[in-house]
Amino acid sequence: MNITQLTLLETIKGLKENKFSEEELNKAYQQKIAELNPKLNAFLVTAEGSKGIPVAIKDIIITKNIPTTAGSKILEGFIPPFDATVVQKLKEQNIRVVGKTNCDEFAMGSSGENSAYGPTKNPWDLTKVPGGSSSGSAVAVAADLAVFSLGTDTGGSIRQPASLSGVVGLKPSYGRVSRYGVIALASSLDQIGPFTKSVADARQVLEWISGPDGYDPNCTNSEFSIFNFQFSMKDLRIGLPREYFGKGLDEGVEKVIKDAVKKIEELGAEIVEVQLPHTEYAIAAYYIVLPSEVSANLARFDGIRFGSSRKNFGAEVKRRIMLGTYTLSAGYFDDYFMKAAKVRTLIKQDFEKAFEKCDVIVGPASPTVAWNLGEKADDPLAMYFSDAYTIPANLAGIPGLCLPCGFSQGLPVGLQILGKYMDEETILNVGEIYEQATEWHKEKPPLSPAKERNI
Amino acid sequence: MALTRDQVKHVAKLANLPLTEEEEVHYAKQLSQILDYVDQLEKADTKGVEPAFNVIPHFNVFQAGETQPSLSQDEALANASNKKDGYFVIKGVFEE
Numbered sequence: 209m210n211i212t213q214l215t216l217l218e219t220i221k222g223l224k225e226n227k228f229s230e231e232e233l234n235k236a237y238q239q240k241i242a243e244l245n246p247k248l249n250a251f252l253v254t255a256e257g258s259k260g261i262p263v264a265i266k267d268i269i270i271t272k273n274i275p276t277t278a279g280s281k282i283l284e285g286f287i288p289p290f291d292a293t294v295v296q297k298l299k300e301q302n303i304r305v306v307g308k309t310n311c312d313e314f315a316m317g318s319s320g321e322n323s324a325y326g327p328t329k330n331p332w333d334l335t336k337v338p339g340g341s342s343s344g345s346a347v348a349v350a351a352d353l354a355v356f357s358l359g360t361d362t363g364g365s366i367r368q369p370a371s372l373s374g375v376v377g378l379k380p381s382y383g384r385v386s387r388y389g390v391i392a393l394a395s396s397l398d399q400i401g402p403f404t405k406s407v408a409d410a411r412q413v414l415e416w417i418s419g420p421d422g423y424d425p426n427c428t429n430s431e432f433s434i435f436n437f438q439f440s441m442k443d444l445r446i447g448l449p450r451e452y453f454g455k456g457l458d459e460g461v462e463k464v465i466k467d468a469v470k471k472i473e474e475l476g477a478e479i480v481e482v483q484l485p486h487t488e489y490a491i492a493a494y495y496i497v498l499p500s501e502v503s504a505n506l507a508r509f510d511g512i513r514f515g516s517s518r519k520n521f522g523a524e525v526k527r528r529i530m531l532g533t534y535t536l537s538a539g540y541f542d543d544y545f546m547k548a549a550k551v552r553t554l555i556k557q558d559f560e561k562a563f564e565k566c567d568v569i570v571g572p573a574s575p576t577v578a579w580n581l582g583e584k585a586d587d588p589l590a591m592y593f594s595d596a597y598t599i600p601a602n603l604a605g606i607p608g609l610c611l612p613c614g615f616s617q618g619l620p621v622g623l624q625i626l627g628k629y630m631d632e633e634t635i636l637n638v639g640e641i642y643e644q645a646t647e648w649h650k651e652k653p654p655l656s657p658a659k660e661r662n663i
Numbered sequence: 664m665a666l667t668r669d670q671v672k673h674v675a676k677l678a679n680l681p682l683t684e685e686e687e688v689h690y691a692k693q694l695s696q697i698l699d700y701v702d703q704l705e706k707a708d709t710k711g712v713e714p715a716f717n718v719i720p721h722f723n724v725f726q727a728g729e730t731q732p733s734l735s736q737d738e739a740l741a742n743a744s745n746k747k748d749g750y751f752v753i754k755g756v757f758e759e
Contacts (some may be wrong), residue, residue, distance in 0.1 A: 232748050289738040382718050396717045425724035426717070470748060492701040503678060510679075514742035519681040526680055530690055533678040544701070549714030551707050556715055567721070588693060589700055605718030629718075 209382070211236040211591050212337060212352040213652070217313040219355050221259060237262040237306060239352050244655060249497055250344040251307040251329050252277060252413055254306055260304030264354035266345045266558050267308040268315050269400070270389045271295055274305060278391045279313040279323040279341075282520040293421045301416050301431040306354055313522045315365055315393045318594045321585055322524045322533050329581070330373060331653035332619050336578035339369030342403070346373040351401040354402045356413055360390060362397045363494055364573070364598025368612035369544060370403060371573035371622025372593025374612050374651065376639070377403050378403025379598075380418065381630045382605035384430045388423035394501035395426075397602045398481060406649060407611060407639040439643055440633065441475040444634075446565030447482035452597050458576045461615030465572045468623045475645055477638075482562040482569060486554040490600045492590055493555065496535050496548035497603070503532030541556040545567060555621065556604040563628050568638050572597055573610040573624035577617055603625050609635045612648040620651075706748045 210218075211488050222228055234257060245251050252267050253275050263273060268278045268289035274297075276282040312322035320328040320343025328343035330336040331351040338347045342359030346369035349357050359366045361379035370377025378401045385400045389424055392398060402413035411434055419431035448469065453462060506529055521529070535544035543547050551591065562569060575596055584590045601608045606629050613623035623642070627635035643649050668672075671691045675682045680689070736749055745752040 275722065286742050289734050289741060326716050344739055383721075425726075426719060426721060428721070428724065459726060486707065489704055493705050495683055495697060496704075507679070511744065512751055513739075516744065517680060517681070521680070526682070526686070527690060528694060529678050530674050531682055531694055534666070534670075534674045534694065534698075546714055547704050547707075547709065548701075549716050550709035550712040551704055552718075553712050553715040554707065554709065589696060603718075652700060 210642055212240050213400055215406040216404060216412060217356050228304045231265060234258045234262055237602050243551045244351050244353060248331060248347050249326050250309055250347040252310050252325055254307035255305055257304050260302050261355050262306035263303045264309045264345055265305050265356035266342050266359045267359060268311055268391045271305055273564045282515045286514050287317040293386045294417045294600050295463055297417050297548050309357060311343055312341035313525050315362060316524045316528055318368060320354045320592050322522060323508040324522055326655050327581055331655040335580060337581055338344045340373030342651050343366040345403050346370055346375055346518055349375045349405060350653055353425040356397050356402050356409055356451045358400060359403055361399050361401055363602050367598045367624055369571045369596060370610040372578040374408055374620030375403050376410050378607045379412060379611045380632055381607045383426045386416050386421040386424040386427040388421055392505040392634055394498045398492055406638055407643045411636045431573035435633060441477040444477040445566040446472055446479050447477055447562055447569040449484045449569055449571055450570035451484050461576060461621050462573055462613035464616055464621040471568060472642060475641055476573060480566050482565055484558040487600055488557055489551050490603060491550040491596060493548040494599045495592060496544045499528040499532030500536050500545050500662055527644045539626040555600050559604045559606055567628040568635050569625055573622040577619035577621060597624060607632045607635055609639045611639050611643060614648055666691050
């Protein structure tokens with residue numbers, strides 16, 4: 209039995225049945241990290257320990273007494289005096305923070321390359337990006353350096369790296385999880401969610417981290433409970449949005465996604481075509497809303513209470529602060545921020561109308577597989593387009609799941625399943641049925657060879 | 664919508680962002696490209712559409728005004744680069 213390949217639920221079971229001890233579990237992961245992290249740069253800092261279930265936390269989520277940088281030089285040396293609510297909640301479940309994962313600086317990026325501490329490498333091909341911004345959290349799970357991890361998703365930062373790195377990633381509904389102790393990017397969009405080795409694991413982690421704590425006013429009465437898992441796709445209507453299969457979608461990815469849709473149909477679901485006509489405006493609206501909120505949120509980094517001089521921000525962070533300051537400045541507010549907020553309403557209404565005809569919406573999470581390191585590094589617009597299929601869900605506040613569904617050019621492709629607001633249950637059900645009927649989630653990157661499982 | 668270098672300077676000042684000359688030139692170009700791209704929103708018909716600043720209609724969420732345990736003074740000051748007698752040292756408002 210290879211302990212580090214077990215899912216969270218298998219790990220819990222193994223511990224309960226004394227198949228291995230917590231010491232053995234932690235030692236196995238520690239060895240794996242020592243062996244692979246120098247190649248992958250998934251962790252910025254690791255914490256030794258022998259108790260609990262080893263879990264990786266994105267470095268934008270603060271951890272008491274463990275340095276937290278958000279991938280930025282401006283926070284170098286920052287040691288948080290308290291735990292984020294999600295970390296506290298996980299600790300109540302016998303979770304140990306095994307390390308803080310690399311990410312694009314302040315979660316601004318789609319490739320992991322905007323980290324001030326060097327890029328994370330894709331374990332399927334070390335010359336490729338793993339996706340971002342939660343690059344290290346995706347890779348830590350893909351390469352079996354942690355049982356699961358937490359990331360944040362503001363415009364796709366969980367689902368897109370999950371797709372490019374070949375793991376399960378869940379963005380819960382806006383307001384499902386308290387963000388207290390998470391360094392804010394865009395407060396009307398940010399959500400915390402897990403990267404896991406199975407859909408059932410994502411369901412478990414969501415139950416652990418969801419629910420209000422009184423410190424995030426957008427998170428009220430939102431606890432997620434695991435209901436009886438229904439094992440049938442019958443009576444489920446799966447919406448296929450034409451707009452997610454158009455220009456910009458790589459042919460290889462399209463083929464893999466269409467095969468996955470066919471599989472879902474074979475499993476008994478009804479496929480219906482839906483329309484999301486305002487999708488074409490999503491990136492433009494997002495790159496007004498997000499930088500505007502960024503310029504306000506990042507004003508707190510004044511180098512007085514924590515952190516250093518604002519000149520230590522990286523290029524993309526400065527770019528977005530500048531953009532947001534401009535779009536909010538006198539004379540431009542109505543043209544930009546107000547207009548984007550109205551378009552946001554249209555995008556939200558698109559989903560509401562589509563969900564009258566279907567239970568979930570299915571499509572690609574990323575228009576391409578992982579690309580070469582450096583390929584889009586100084587072309588911000590090209591980088592922004594890589595989130596074309598994930599951004600609309602953040603603008604609308606709805607939940608999205610991404611899970612492995614095949615390969616193109618030897619690199620993983622992720623299937624995105626979007627659900628109605630606060631209906632994670634149905635997307636997890638669809639994902640789990642698909643996962644149980646396929647073998648894609650069992651594939652392991654060449655860095656950690658897939659061996660026969662004994663459990 | 665092309666941004667001039669003077670506009671970039673002005674925005675950088677508003678944002679309290681020290682930029683090098685090289686950055687000013689670079690950002691003038693890149694921000695103009697991004698603004699050109701987002702200008703396509705003009706095509707979207709938003710007549711009579713309400714803006715969505717947040718996707719859930721929460722207004723005035725209150726919490727009880729009770730005292731709770733908080734960070735100690737030492738903890739709160741632990742990450743400050745400049746402190747004196749248990750206080751943060753900040754930039755002068757009327758003098759440096």
